[in-house]
Each structure stands twice: as C-alpha cells, then as structure tokens.
Amino acid sequence: MDRSISEDEAPKVWHIYWQVVVGRDLIANALLARQIRKRLLGAHDAPGRELLYYLILSREIHLLSLLPKGDSAASLGNGLSNVIAKRVRQADGAHGAVFRDRYHAHCIGGSEALREEVRMLAWRPVAAGVSATPSNFKHAALRSILGMSLGEELHVTALLEHLGGTLPLGRVRLRQALTARPSDLEVLQWELSKGLVSARGAVGPAGSVARHVSGPAATLVAASAGKSIDGGLQLLELWVATRLRLPAPPLAPQRGLLAAKARALVASLAVQMGLCPASYAASYFGRARATLSEQMKSLRSRLADRAILAIPADRIVREAVDLMANASASEGK
Numbered sequence: 001m002d003r004s005i006s007e008d009e010a011p012k013v014w015h016i017y018w019q020v021v022v023g024r025d026l027i028a029n030a031l032l033a034r035q036i037r038k039r040l041l042g043a044h045d046a047p048g049r050e051l052l053y054y055l056i057l058s059r060e061i062h063l064l065s066l067l068p069k070g071d072s073a074a075s076l077g078n079g080l081s082n083v084i085a086k087r088v089r090q091a092d093g094a095h096g097a098v099f100r101d102r103y104h105a106h107c108i109g110g111s112e113a114l115r116e117e118v119r120m121l122a123w124r125p126v127a128a129g130v131s132a133t134p135s136n137f138k139h140a141a142l143r144s145i146l147g148m149s150l151g152e153e154l155h156v157t158a159l160l161e162h163l164g165g166t167l168p169l170g171r172v173r174l175r176q177a178l179t180a181r182p183s184d185l186e187v188l189q190w191e192l193s194k195g196l197v198s199a200r201g202a203v204g205p206a207g208s209v210a211r212h213v214s215g216p217a218a219t220l221v222a223a224s225a226g227k228s229i230d231g232g233l234q235l236l237e238l239w240v241a242t243r244l245r246l247p248a249p250p251l252a253p254q255r256g257l258l259a260a261k262a263r264a265l266v267a268s269l270a271v272q273m274g275l276c277p278a279s280y281a282a283s284y285f286g287r288a289r290a291t292l293s294e295q296m297k298s299l300r301s302r303l304a305d306r307a308i309l310a311i312p313a314d315r316i317v318r319e320a321v322d323l324m325a326n327a328s329a330s331e332g333k
Contacts (some may be wrong), residue, residue: 011048012072013108015117017062018081020197024088027139033089036061039083039113039138039142040265041154043076052159053292055121055270056139057128060196062121066162071076077103094155094171108262111173120190127187134178185222190236192218201229203283216262217275223321232275236266238318238327245309263287264295265308271296273313299324 020026026034036056040063042259044051048068055062061084065076084100108114122142125131134142143149145156160170182190191197198210199221209229213221224231237249240262247254251263267281279298282289299305 002033005327006225010012011050011066011068013052013114014065014067014076014105015062016065016073016077016080016105016110017060017194018084020059020088021097021100022059024086024098026056026057026061030093032087032327035087035091036084039087043080043092046071047207049076050158051141052142052162053118053121053145053185053213055141057125057130060124062124062296064117066123066158073105073107077105092101099176101195106194106195111163111165115173115177118159118163118174119180120182120186122177123187126183173291188227189218189222194312195271199229199232199275201280201284201295203230209280211276215274216317217270217273219277220273220320223317223324225324229276229280230284233270233281235320236269236275236324240265240269240308242323250259252287259303260295261299264292264299265305267292268296268299268309269313269316272309273317293325 018240026036037054039060040056043049044065048071050066051063052066053062053064063076065073067073067076081099081102088098089095108117113133117228122134123138124138126134131137134140135146135148137143138149141154141156141159144154147156147157148277148320152218155172157167160174161171163173164170182234188197192199192212193214195212199213199217200293201209201211207281211229213229213232220232220235224235228232234249237251241247241251244258244262246258246262247304251259251266254262263281267285269279270281271277271278276284278293279289282292283326285292
C-alpha cells in the first residue's frame with residue numbers, strides 16, 4: 001500500500017457478520033448456501049470493494065471486507081441483510097425474523113489484528129464442531145486461498161497481500177494462523193467480544209441477566225470458573241483482596257472499613273471494564289446500591305485508591321487470572 005496515502009483515505013478492512021435466529025439454518029439447504037456465497041461475492045463487485053475472506057456456518061455469516069474511502073460497512077451490511085434474509089425465507093418457506101440483529105461490524109486495524117481475526121475465523125468451524133480441520137470446511141474462502149478449490153470468483157491473493165504486505169510473507173502468516181489452534185478460553189473470549197454469546201449473571205435487581213461484554217471484561221468472564229459475570233467479579237475480588245492484604249474472598253461477609261473499600265474497588269473496576277453496572281455489583285455483594293455508590297464515589301478522593309483504579313485493565317485481568325491459577329494449583333497439592 002502507498003504509504004503516502006493518509007490513514008483517513010486508505011481503504012479499511014472490516015469484519016462484518018450476522019447471526020441467525022434459532023430455527024434457521026444457512027447451510028442445510030445446499031442451494032441456499034450457494035446463493036448466499038454468490039451474493040457475498042457479488043456484493044464486492046462495486047469499485048474499490050474487495051472480499052478477503054468469508055465463512056458461512058449454520059447460524060453465522062462472517063466477512064472480511066476491504067472497503068474504500070466513501071464506502072461504509074453499513075451500506076454493505078444493510079444491503080446483504082435484505083437480500084440474504086429474503087433468500088432464507090424463500091428456502092425455509094417461513095416468514096419472520098432471520099437475523100438476531102441486522103448485522104455487526106468492527107474495523108480491523110493493522111496486519112497483526114487481521115492475522116488474529118483470520119486465525120479465529122479459520123478455526124471457527126472446528127470450534128463449532130462441524131469440521132475436523134480448518135481446510136476441510138467447504139463453506140469458507142480458506143480452501144480457495146489454499147488452492148484446494150477452484151472456479152470461485154475470489155481474488156485469492158488479496159488476503160495474503162494484506163496479511164504480510166507480500167505474497168510470501170502473507171503465506172507465512174496464514175500458515176501461522178492455521179498452526180495455532182485457539183484455546184477454549186480464546187474461543188469464548190472472541191465469542192463474547194463479538195456478541196455471539198452473552199455473559200450471564202445469576203444476580204441483579206431483576207434476577208438473572210445477560211449482557212454483551214468485550215475486551216478485559218470478556219477475558220474475565222471467559223477465564224472465570226463459572227464463565228459468568230459473577231465469575232468475573234470473583235476474579236476481581238481475588239485481585240483486590242490480594243492487593244489490600246485482606247483474607248481470601250468472598251468479600252461480602254467481611255466487616256470493617258477496609259473490606260468496604262475493597263467491595264467499592266471491585267465494583268468500580270467492574271464498571272470501568274464494562275463487566276456490569278454498579279447495581280449488579282451491589283446485588284452481588286448484598287448491599288444497597290446507594291451505599292455502594294457512595295463508597296465508590298469516595299474512592300476518587302483518595303490518592304492511593306485512584307492509583308489502583310488507574311492500573312491498566314489488561315494488567316489487572318492478567319494478574320487476577322494468574323492468582324486464580326496459583327490458588328487452584330495450591331488446592332490441588
């Protein structure tokens with residue numbers, strides 16, 4: 001790519017994806033699957049658009065699309081939503097909703113981020129239990145890119161060029177992506193971040209809840225024992241208790257000003273990371289929301305507490321996960 005082109009003017013790679021409602025299947029009908037693939041390819045015939053990768057699963061469609069300045073993921077996403085939904089209804093012979101949401105779109109910044117996204121998408125059929133290896137799944141661009149399937153109107157070198165800048169380096173990075181199978185933790189973290197699954201919690205003002213989490217919050221949920229919002233809070237409890245040299249969690253039954261501060265820190269960190277709102281944390285600890293909110297507010301007046309809240313979220317999550325692993329190892333001895 002010409003480095004003289006400004007970042008705003010340069011084409012951008014977008015991950016655009018859909019998830020269908022329960023009861024719909026995108027690949028059970030072979031004709032429907034071919035129609036969807038043809039439509040995905042055809043939607044990139046517009047000047048400047050390029051399809052780098054696609055994946056069609058029973059309940060998901062994923063695209064990696066290069067879009068020029070002036071084009072938008074919304075234009076591509078909305079157009080495909082309308083056409084594909086029509087095809088699905090015709091194939092099913094049933095009216096009603098096809099997609100859970102109209103579409104989702106995330107801009108991918110840089111070749112490393114693109115390589116990681118390709119890695120997750122290539123292994124997605126394996127993680128979903130519908131293929132033994134990435135290259136065995138026929139409803140994806142990978143077979144064409146690897147030269148295992150011909151006759152498809154896909155610029156197979158486009159992805160490689162964007163992965164590495166050159167074809168040889170692109171092939172190296174694609175091989176790296178296909179060699180490193182994502183762990184169960186990585187898969188769940190990715191699913192949570194994309195909104196393909198929701199983080200669930202057992203407490204709250206209205207009972208059980210489900211919410212979208214991403215970034216550090218998704219890592220907390222995915223790494224926790226319960227794979228839940230409560231599990232993420234437990235990890236934060238462990239980190240805060242260790243830092244303040246309090247007895248091991250749970251913090252809810254612990255008395256004293258230091259324990260109250262610890263609960264406020266956990267709640268504040270959870271809100272900052274997008275794990276849950278303060279009202280959920282209050283229910284989790286069995287405290288009145290107003291009381292916990294006041295304690296959270298008071299943290300801002302103390303330099304030491306502000307310093308804790310300013311610690312990068314990724315570092316807190318990493319240390320919390322390490323503490324949990326160490327505690328589990330000690331219990332197993």
